[in-house]
Amino acid sequence: MNYKMTVFIISKMLGVEGALLLIPAMAAFLYGEKSGLTFLVVSVVLFIIFLAFGRKVPENKTIYGKEGLVIVGSAWILWSLFGALPFFLSGSIPNYLNAFFETVSGFTTTGSTILTDIEILPKGMLFWRSLTHWIGGMGVLVFVMMLTSLDDENSMHLMRAEVPGPEADKLVPKARSTAKILYSMYFVLTAAEVVFLLFGGMSFYDALIHAFSTAGTGGFSNKNSSIAFYDSAYIDGVITVFMILFGVNFNLYFLLRLKEWKTVLKNEELHAYLGIIAGSIIFITLNIVGMYGNILHAFRYASFQVAAIITTTGFCTANFDLWPELSKVIILGLMVIGACAGSTGGGIKISRLLIMFKSVKQEIRRMLHPKSVTIVQINGRKISRDTMHSVYIYFICYILILMGSVFLVAFNNYDFTTTFSAVLTTLNNVGPGLSQIGPVENFYDFSALSKIVFCLDMLVGRLEIFPYLLLLSPDLWRRRF
Incomplete structure (x- = not known):
C-alpha cells in the first residue's frame, strides 16, 4: 500500500475542492450575501492542506487497484466533510450532521434532503448545493484528473474505481484524455439544457441550478415544490428528455462523435434502457389516467416521473405517493434498476441486470x-x-447492505414502506421514496443513527460498494505507514 502517494493525491483533490468553493463564493457576493465569506474560509483551509501534503510528489508514484479504491473511498468522504462546512458555518443548516447529509446527498447525486424550506437558503448556498450534483455526477476523481496531471496508469486505477458500472474502459489511450472527453460531452449537454430552459422562461440562475441537477441526475431544486413550481409542459418535456440523455452510457456519445451509428443503434443496454422507460410510461399512464382527466396529462406526469426515477434524478412534478399501487410498485422497481453503466445515474445498472x-x-x-x-x-x-x-458478488453485497440498513433504520419505528423505501432510495441514489419520505416530504425527522446509515448508503451506492468494503478490511490498516 503506497500511503504517501495516497495522501498526495487526496491532498491534491482537496486543493481542487478549495478552488471550486470560490465559484459559489462569487455567486454569493454577486447577490450581496455575506455567506460568501464562509466559502472563502473553507477554501483557505483546503489550500493549506494542499500546500502541506499535495505539492511534493513522492518518489514512489506507483499505485494499484487497491490504492485506487482507497483513494476514491476516502476522497468522497473528505470532500463531503469539508463541503458541508459552508452550510454549517453560515448557519444555513445549523446542525453539522444535517449539513453533512445534504452534502453527501449532493456529491453522490442522490437528491434526498433534510431541508423543510429550501427557498429560505441564500442563493450562494443553493448554487453550491446544485453544483455538488454536477461535480459528483461524472465523478470527483474524473473531474480532478481532467484538471491535473497524474501518471496515466495511476489515473486509470482511479477511473475504474469511480466510474459506475461493471466495467470501465478508456475511450482513448490516455486516461486523462478520456476524462477530458467525458467532461467535454458533459459540459455540452449541460449548456444545451440551460439554453432550452431559458427558452421556457426560466431565469439564468434557475436554469443553471436545474441543469446542474439534471446533468448529475441528482434532483436538487431551489424551489420547495421542485419542477412542479413552474407548471410548464415545455419545461417538463425539456427536463424529461435531458434526464433520459444523461442516463445513457457516455461511451455511446463518444461513438456518435466518431459516427459509429450502427454500433450505437445495436447497443443492447440502450435497447433495454429505452424499452423499460417506454413500458413503464405506458403502464403508469394507463394506471393514472383517471386521476388526471385525460391521457395527455397522465402521459406528461408519467413520463417525467419515470425518467426522474430510472435515471435516479428525483425531480418531481406530481406526488406519486398518491398514485395507485401498481404505479408505485413500478416506481420502486425503477429505483432498483437505475440507469446505464457509464452514465451519471445510480441504481444497480441495466448492464448488470443484462449480465444476470x-x-x-x-x-x-x-x-x-x-x-x-x-x-x-x-x-x-x-x-x-x-x-x-464481480457482478454476483455485487448483488450479494447489495442485498446484505440493504437488509442491514433496513434493520438499523427500523429503530425509528416508522412504517415499513417509509423505512424500506428510505433505504432503497438512498442506496440507489434516487432521492425521494414513498410514504413519509415521498416526493413532497424530507428526511429531517429521522434520528442521527438513521442519517448516518443513509449517508453511508449514499456513498456505498454511488461508488458501488467495493471501495468501502476495502476500507473496512483490517488487513489494509495493519501495514505500516
Whole structure:
C-alpha cells in the first residue's frame, strides 16, 4: 500500500475542492450575501492542506487497484466533510450532521434532503448545493484528473474505481484524455439544457441550478415544490428528455462523435434502457389516467416521473405517493434498476441486470444440453468470468447492505414502506421514496443513527460498494505507514 502517494493525491483533490468553493463564493457576493465569506474560509483551509501534503510528489508514484479504491473511498468522504462546512458555518443548516447529509446527498447525486424550506437558503448556498450534483455526477476523481496531471496508469486505477458500472474502459489511450472527453460531452449537454430552459422562461440562475441537477441526475431544486413550481409542459418535456440523455452510457456519445451509428443503434443496454422507460410510461399512464382527466396529462406526469426515477434524478412534478399501487410498485422497481453503466445515474445498472439475465439463460441451457459450450455475450462481446463473478458478488453485497440498513433504520419505528423505501432510495441514489419520505416530504425527522446509515448508503451506492468494503478490511490498516 503506497500511503504517501495516497495522501498526495487526496491532498491534491482537496486543493481542487478549495478552488471550486470560490465559484459559489462569487455567486454569493454577486447577490450581496455575506455567506460568501464562509466559502472563502473553507477554501483557505483546503489550500493549506494542499500546500502541506499535495505539492511534493513522492518518489514512489506507483499505485494499484487497491490504492485506487482507497483513494476514491476516502476522497468522497473528505470532500463531503469539508463541503458541508459552508452550510454549517453560515448557519444555513445549523446542525453539522444535517449539513453533512445534504452534502453527501449532493456529491453522490442522490437528491434526498433534510431541508423543510429550501427557498429560505441564500442563493450562494443553493448554487453550491446544485453544483455538488454536477461535480459528483461524472465523478470527483474524473473531474480532478481532467484538471491535473497524474501518471496515466495511476489515473486509470482511479477511473475504474469511480466510474459506475461493471466495467470501465478508456475511450482513448490516455486516461486523462478520456476524462477530458467525458467532461467535454458533459459540459455540452449541460449548456444545451440551460439554453432550452431559458427558452421556457426560466431565469439564468434557475436554469443553471436545474441543469446542474439534471446533468448529475441528482434532483436538487431551489424551489420547495421542485419542477412542479413552474407548471410548464415545455419545461417538463425539456427536463424529461435531458434526464433520459444523461442516463445513457457516455461511451455511446463518444461513438456518435466518431459516427459509429450502427454500433450505437445495436447497443443492447440502450435497447433495454429505452424499452423499460417506454413500458413503464405506458403502464403508469394507463394506471393514472383517471386521476388526471385525460391521457395527455397522465402521459406528461408519467413520463417525467419515470425518467426522474430510472435515471435516479428525483425531480418531481406530481406526488406519486398518491398514485395507485401498481404505479408505485413500478416506481420502486425503477429505483432498483437505475440507469446505464457509464452514465451519471445510480441504481444497480441495466448492464448488470443484462449480465444476470443472460447468466440465468446460460445456466438453463447447460441443464438442457450438458455437453454444449455456452458463453455470455453483450453487444457481441464475451463477458469474462471475472466480470460475471464481480457482478454476483455485487448483488450479494447489495442485498446484505440493504437488509442491514433496513434493520438499523427500523429503530425509528416508522412504517415499513417509509423505512424500506428510505433505504432503497438512498442506496440507489434516487432521492425521494414513498410514504413519509415521498416526493413532497424530507428526511429531517429521522434520528442521527438513521442519517448516518443513509449517508453511508449514499456513498456505498454511488461508488458501488467495493471501495468501502476495502476500507473496512483490517488487513489494509495493519501495514505500516
